[in-house]
Amino acid sequence: MPFRITLPLILLVLFVAAGVAGLALSDNAQSKGKPDVIKIVSSLPRSGSARGQTDSIVQGLKLALHEVNYQITLGDRTYKLEYQDLDDATAAAGNWTIEQEIANANQARSDPDVMVYVGTYNSGAAKVSMPILNKANILMISPANTAPALTKPNTGDKHEPQCYRPTGKVNFCRVVPADDVQGAVAAQWANEIGAKQVYILDDNEVYGKGIADLFHRTCKEKFGIKVLGQESIDSKQQEFKPLLQKVKDAKPDLVYFGGTTQTKAGQIFKDMISVGLTCPMMGPDGTFETAMIESAGKESFEKAPFYATFGGLPIEELKDGRGPTFIKNFTALYGKPPTEAYAAYGYECGLVALDALKRAGKKDRDAVRLAGLATENFVGTIGKWSFDANGDTDSKVMSGNTVKDGKFVFDRKLELKTSARNSP
Amino acid sequence: MIFAADSAFWQAFTQQTIDGLAFGALIALIALGYTMVYGIVELINFAHGDLFMLGCFLSLTILAAFGLGGLGFDATVKDPSPVYVAVVLLTCLLVAMPFCGALNFAVDWVVYKPLRTAPKLAPLVSAIGVSFIFMNVGLFWGGAQDVNFPNLIPDTNLMSADSGIRFTYKDAMVFGVTVPLMIALTLFVQYSRLGKAMRATAQNPTAAKLMGIDTNKVIGLTFAIGGALAGAGSVVYALKVNTISYTMGFQNGLYAFTAAVLGGIGRIPGAVLGGLIIGLVRYYGSAYVGETWAGALIFGILILILVFRPTGLLGSTTREKV
16 A cells, blocks of 8 residues: 555656756756856845845945946957846845855856856855855855855864865955954054053954954064953853952953953943953954943943954045045945945955956956956055955954944054965 | 962952952842742742843833933933932832732742642743743843943942952942841741741641641742842842843842752751852852853852752751741
8 A cells, every 4th residue: 555655656756856857957058148248146135134234235346337337348358247136135034044045156156157256244154155156166255254264274163164165276255354353453453552461351252262362362472462361251141240350450451352242242341340440441343333332331431441343444434545436436326425334345346356357358267266366466445455365355454443422433444464475 | 379469369359258248149139039939839930030130120111211221211310319319229129129029929829829739840840931931021121132221329439449449339239238138038037927927838838727827828928028039139230230131030040049059948048148158159260260160160069068968058957948
C-alpha cells in the first residue's frame, strides 16, 4: 500500500525538479543580455526602519548616474547605464532578510549586464551576498557596511574574511571606514584634547571590545597616553558604581567606553558623575544616537563632557574634494540639500562604479572588479582616498561629536593619516 | 603594599563599604518579599522582581504627571523647590506601595490561590509566567530602552571634603527609608495579631486553620505586605540609580532571591543580612577582583554557604518561618 503512494510521489517530485532545472537552464541560455546596456544594481533595505537612510543612499547614487546622463563610453562603444533599485527587506519583516538578499544577489549574478552591485546596508546582509557575488566576479561596493571582519583578517572569526571570498579573489570594497578605525581615531582625539592618562571600559562584545582594544593600543603605541586600566562590564548589570569608583580612584583624564547605548553607555556616564568623576567620557558611534542622551538624562551632559566618534562627516562639513559640487548638484536635482550623511556615501559608490567602468575600458566583470579595487587617489566627497588590498578605504576621516543643549553637535573633523597602499 | 598606600586604600575601602551597604539595603528590601512569601506558602515568587520594576515605572509616571519629566515628557516645572520634590516623592511612595501591594495580592488571588493544593511545581511555573507578563507590561509602559529617571535627590556630599569619603543625600535617603521599614516589619510580624497569624500559618497551615485563622486571607496579606515593600524599594532604587528598564527586575530579583536564600529563606533578619552581604560582595568584587567577576563571586559564595550551611546563614533546622 505505501509503495503505491510513494512511487507516484517520487515520480512527481522528479518531474517537477526536472522541469525547474530545465527552466533554469533555458533561462540561462536565453539571457545573453542587451549588448549596449550596462546595469548597476543596488541592494538595500528599502522598506522598514532604515528607509530614510537608504532613500538618501539611492538619491546620491542616482545623482552620480544623472551627472553622466546615464551613459558611458568604453573604448569606442557607448553604453546605456541602467540602474535597478532592489530591496533586501520585506515589509513584513521590517528589516533585511536573508532570503531577499540571496534573491537579489542571484538576480544580479544571472543577469550578464550587471557589472556593479552597490550594497549592502547591513553588514549581516553583506555576509550573505558576498560569496554569491564573489563567484560571479561582480564588483560589490558598500556605502554602509562597517563590520571589520568583512574585509580584515584577525578581526572576527578565524575563517573571516576568506569565507566570503570562495574564489580567493577580492570583489568587495566599501567607501566607509570600518568600525575598528574608530578606536584609533578616538585615541587621536583623546590626544588632541590633552589626555595624559585614560581608563578604558568595554562591553565585552565583538564591536565594543574590538574598538576599545584598538583605542588601547593606539593610545599606548602611537601617542604615549598612559592606560590606567581596561575592564569589561557585564551589560546585564543595572549600575556600575563600584567600578566607576575604582576608575575615579585611578584619576584618569578621560574614560573611554567601547560599547553602545544598549550595553549601558548611559548608565556608565551617569554613574561616573554620581561618584564625582567629571572628566570627559568618549564612546564610538554606537553611542552616537539620541537614545544615549535620553538614557543618560539631558542634565548629565552639563556636568561632564561626552564625546562620540562617527564614521563620516555631517553634510555641512563636506568642504573638500567633490563635497561642494555634490551638495550643489544634489540641490539642483532634488530641490533641497541632502540631510543624511549617507547621501554622500551613495554618491561616492556611484562615482567609484563609474570610475571603475571607465578604467576597465570594457564591459567585462573581471576587468571592472580589478579596476574597482585598484581605485587609487580617488577624489571623492570627503577628499582623496584609495582602496587597500582588502577593499577598505584608507580614508580615516571621521567626525567628533559632543552633546550641547540635549543634542549631538559636530565638534571637529578627525583625520588619521596612514600610508596608502594599493594592490588588488 | 596595602600598608604602603594605607590612607588611599582605606579611603577607597570605606567608600565601597558605604556604597555596598546602600545597595545591599535596597536588595534586602526586595529580598523580604521573596522570603515572606516563601516562608508562608513555600513558593518562590519569581514575579517579585518584575513587580518591583513596575513600581519603578509607576513612580516615573507620577513624576511625569507632576511635571518633573520622564517617559518622553519634558520637565515643565523648572528648578522645583525641595518642598515640592519632597511632596511628589512622598506621593510616589504612598502610591507605589499600595499599588505593588494590591497587584501582588491580586496575583496571589487569581494565580496562586487556585493552585494552593497543586504540586509545588505548578505555582512555580505560574510565577515564571506572571514574571513574563509583568515584563511585557513594563515593555509596553516604558519601551525597550533604558529610561532615565530624573535626578531629584542631589548628590551633595554630607561629609567634609577632606575626609575623602562621600555620603550623599541619596545614601541617606536609602538608609532613611529601608531601615525603618525593616524595623517596622520585624515588630509587626513579632507583635501584631496579624503577624502572629502569619507565623502560625507558616508553621502549620492546617493547625492554624483549625485555630480559626483564615489562612487564605493571611497569605493574601503576606503577598500584599511583600509587594508594598517592593513598591517602596522601587521608589528608592529609581531615585538612587536613576535608570529604569523593563529588564531591571530580572537582575535585581535574582540578587534579592539569592539574598533570601543566603540568609536562610523564610527568615526576615536573614533576608536583611543576605542583602547586605550581597551588596558588599558586589562592590568589593568589582573593586578588588574585577567587574566581570562580581556576579560569579556572589553565586560562588552562595554555593559555599549552602554547602556548609544548607539552611542559610540564619536558618535553623527547626526553623520558625516568617
